[in-house]
Amino acid sequence: MLRKIRITLAVIFYLMITLLFLDFTGTLHTWFGWMAKIQFLPALLALNLGVVLGLIVLTLLFGRIYCSVICPLGVFQDIISWFGGRSKKRRYRFSYSPAKNILRYSILIIFLIALIGGIGSLAALLAPYSAYGRIAQNLFAPFYAWGNNVLAYWAERADSYAFYETEVWLKSVPTFIIALLTFIFVFILAWRNGRTYCNTICPVGTILSFLAKWSWFKPVIDSEKCNSCSLCSRKCKSACIDFKNHQIDYSRCIACMDCIDACKHQAISYRHPKKSEKAVTPKPTDQSRRSFLTTTALVATTATIKAQEMKVDGGLAAIEDKKVPKRNTPILPPGSQNARHFAQHCTACQLCVSVCQNGVLRPSTDLQRLMQPEMSYERGYCRPECKKCSEVCPTGAIKLTDLAEKSSTQIGHAVWIKANCIPLTDGVACGNCARHCPTGAIHMIPSDTSDPESLKIPAIDVERCIGCGACENLCPSRPFSAIYVEGHKQHRII
Amino acid sequence: MSEKYSRQNITRREFLKIVGISTVASSTILTGCQSGDKNKGDIQVKGEIPTDKMTMRENPKTKEKVSLLGYGCMRWPTLPAPEKGGNVIDQEAVNELIDYAMAHGVNYYDTSPVYVQGWSEKSTGIALKRHPREKFFVATKLSNFSNFTRENSIEMYHRSFENLQVDYIDYYLLHSIGNGGIETFRARYIDNGMLDFLIEERKKGKIRNLGFSFHGTKEVFDEVLAMHDKVHWDFVQIQLNYLDWHYASGNNVNADYLYAELEKKQIPAIIMEPLLGGRLSKLPDHLITRLKQRAPEASVASWAFRFAGSFPGVLTVLSGMTYLEHLQDNLRTYAPLVPLTEDDRLFLDQTADLMKQYPTIPCNDCKYCMPCPYGIDIPAILLHYNKCVNEGNLPTSKDNVTYRESRRAFLIGYDRSVPRLRQASHCIGCEQCVSHCPQSIDIPAELHRIDQYIEQLKQEKL
Secondary structure, eight states, X not given: OHHHHHHXXXXXXXXXXXXXXXXXXXXXXXXXXXXXXXXXXXXXXXXXXHHHHHHHHHXXXXXXXXXXXXXXXXXXXXXXXXXXXXXXXXXXXXXXOOOOHHHHHHHHHHHHHHHHHTOHHHHHHHOHHHHHHHHIIIIIHHHHHXXXXXXXXXXXXXXXXXXOOOOOOXXXXXXXXXHHHHHHHHHHHHHHHSSHHHHHTOHHHXXXXXXXXXXXXXXXXXXXXXXXXXHHHHHOTTOOEEGGGTEEOTTTOOOOOHHHHHOTTOOEEEEOOOGGGOOOOOOOOOOXXXXXXXXXXXXXXXXXXXXXXXXXXSSSOOOOXXXXXXXXXXXXXXXXXXXXXXXXXXOOOOHXXXXXXTSOEEEOOOXXXXXXEEEXXXXXXXXXXXXXXXXXXXXXXXXXSOHHHHHTEEEEEEXXXXXXXXXXXXXXXXXXXXXXXXXXXXXXXXXXXXOTTSOEEEEEOTTTOOOOOHHHHHOOOOSSOXXXXXXXXXXXXX | OXXXXXXXXXXXXXXXXXXXXXXXXXXXXXXXXXXXXSSOTTSOSSOOOOSSOOOEEEOTTTOOEEESEEEETTSOOBOSSOOTTSOOBOHHHHHHHHHHHHHTTOOEEEOOTTHHHHTHHHHHHHHHHTSOGGGXXXXXXXXXXXXXXXXXXXXXXXXXXXXXXXXXXXXXXXXXXXXXXXXXXXXXXXXXXXXXXXXXXXHHTSEEEEEEEEOSOHHHHHHHHHTHHHHOOSEEEEEOOTTTTTOOOTTOOOHHHXXXXXXXXXXXXXXXXXXXXXXXXXXXXXXXXXHHHHSTXXXXXXXXXXXXXXXXXXXXXXXXXXXXXXXXXXXXXXXXXXXXXXXXXXXXXXXXXXXXXXXXXXXXXXXXXXXXTTOOXXXXXXXXXXXXXXTTOXXXXXXXXXXXXXXXXXXXXXXXXXXXXXXXXXXXXXXXXXXXXXXXXXXXXXXXXXXXXXXXXXXXXX
């Protein structure tokens, strides 16, 4: 029964969180956005004390059910592990192994140092929610989008507006490779040994393990009923049941309740242990029966996804794709306050990247900020009616109260490049940047000061520019725009 | 400018008024005609299309009989992707269409060196070559829009013979006079001596009939027509339909004037845009109901063709039929033509009045403005806008009952009809397209207006 409740809840959480990463329309986030916000690390980074306290109390009461229900990477491993154990031969493939404490504590220390030191990308690499977000965004979302596009194709032919097409594009090669490697790594570990990742690498798992030792309810083996058949131990994906000594390593138990159902003698029950049963954790025996890190030769299949070619039917002029200009300072989304705040709070979970409908946000390839989002305007610009990224951000790294705040936040400023400007190169009137500037920061002035009737070129009022990129995106000059946005380290309200 | 804005701001009350008038008018007609035999379930609603009933008109000069339906070769079916060498036309389909038209009495085929991205002449020539030369009349044009020089113009003239695979051209036109005013006309045909050259060619018999097609202002028309005494125009091609009769768009001249002037001089008229590039068959719902209720079995398009064909001075009515169904529908209308009655004329005049109150943009999808050097798909944007106007998907305020559905239909439909990079937001207003538009639409102004409207829709600031 307890196991069934756990599975039901886990499936609900897992599906909803996954859908958060798949739903590019941002509709689901209104209803289930909180599921991302109660993730441990995001809550911690958002200084969401209520949630953090709640999770601590939850763990102190029931053990690590966070790991078995709330954490999407945990449930994802359970799913893989379940498939891994489908064959009869592999059904009872687990066995007890002692904790790899040195490894897990050192990783935790590295993680904490990275977090405090503001090396967000390293922390993001280890954090389970972020890792899962990257996998979902990079590996699952394209299929979801393609599926949607097939429906959109048919909807269009049925004259329905229920579905619309969305663009699938590779947002960042390094992030894609990291997501792919994480996926393969986690897949192999989970397929073979269940929850190895959670109990040896995951820093959140390690933190919770300190609390779980003292949890009020826990699975307890009744040594009188137990006949040491080892069934529970062989069913334990955390490898934490020492059936010979009737002991369970509660620091690694994720309260999945599998052992309770596995035991044929009802010797295991989920309850508060009696005083006599509170035994110390067994001494770690120094035997490494299996290599914990499976060394696998991994051939990173770098998907050479070509930029989608434009349809040219001869009646239309060919349009060259825009290229990313070299920006001295990266552009961060409005609501991220400043570069330091952002680097410290962002877990690089890719949720904002998933919901950005304008193709603006993408993971950074810069080593310092690897996988954390940054903005660029070749595909679209930061539209005034949208603040989806701040709505979904679980950590408060991107935080806006309303659209007015966004429209008045200066995240960068436009820079004019004379050499590319169409009135000067093609000799025709333009002014598309000024026409679309939401703040009226661009004025058109005569290119020849002595002739007021001469073709007009843009003049930028940097004080009024918010850096939204409308000018850069809609500039007719290709592949490089004649006007581009340079980011600001410190955002400010104008 | 301000007038253009007010045109789109049609209020709900006005809208209801228009719909109300048309439904009342048409429902009274409907009640009068509820007879009919319900027992004949197996009867074909529309019988076979007769092959020998096509209404013919006589060319006063040559006495030849021209079919009232002429085939416009501007909208041939295209391939999904261009062939090697660049051809974009589906030749098989063209052959089938021309064979079908020939079999049903259509003997006039009108093309131009610039149609269908420059491939129409060749394709039309291939299809016509399969028929005896004396069975058809072919018309083509001197479309020297961008390069006015004598050399280029003469080369263009000779290439038409090659492409069409003919020794003589039955009807040759100075293409789209009036675009760019009288100066452009002089530069294209007078100063380079091309008109004299063509008159010589007519004398030699290489051109059997010489005329011009016209889009533009009254002054240019009057001046060119005044040359009749000297040049002797054998025919003139004008834009005529029940909307343009009194309500020509932009600077263009109302068709009633054009036709009357030709009548005065006894010059046969060839009609183009009888359906306004399909705009007269894609009407707002309430107007479709109106037409359908007057003649439930007649197609919406047939009204426009009957209108154009009913004028006795019309030699032929051109229609750019892309699909066999269009061809069949038009054949039915003209085999034979049932001329409009006085009542019908009045009815169409009223329909035009109602239509005029509808804020569509007069784009006929002729694509003369294309390619836009900055990649904008101009006709697709204007057509999408018109489609939304006609379907009532142009919300004017958040308070509209159907605001949400209309907004979705407009925005999603926009992305479907026009790729993002070719949308109105990318129009820089260089104005290179303006002089090409035969309907004298101020394209950049319209695109910027539509773009602004879309911005309001997206930002929900209506």
